[in-house]
Amino acid sequence: MLGWAITFLVVALVAAVFGFGGIAIASVGIAKILFFVFIVLFIITLVARAVRG
Template identity: 45%
Template sequence: MLKWALIFLVISLVTGFLGFSGISAATAGVAKILFYLAVVIFLIFLILALMAGSAVV
């Protein structure tokens, strides 16, 4: 998911450099949503791993 966020970020930067501000803003929004979603999923898996590790011990 972070890979797609980075891809959308690069697309946003390129389109912003070329002057397509509408497309740039849209892809930046998608990149931001994907990044935050990836962080939330990471935190959920981290909590689950910590809980599973303490259950085994």
């Protein structure tokens, strides 16, 4: 999932360089959502692992 977030971030950067504002904004939004989902899942995994010992 982190790979997808990085992919959308790269797409957004390339789109921004070429002046495609709508595509860049959409890609940044998707990248942010995927990044935060990844962080939440990572924290849940850490807590579950700590609880199980």
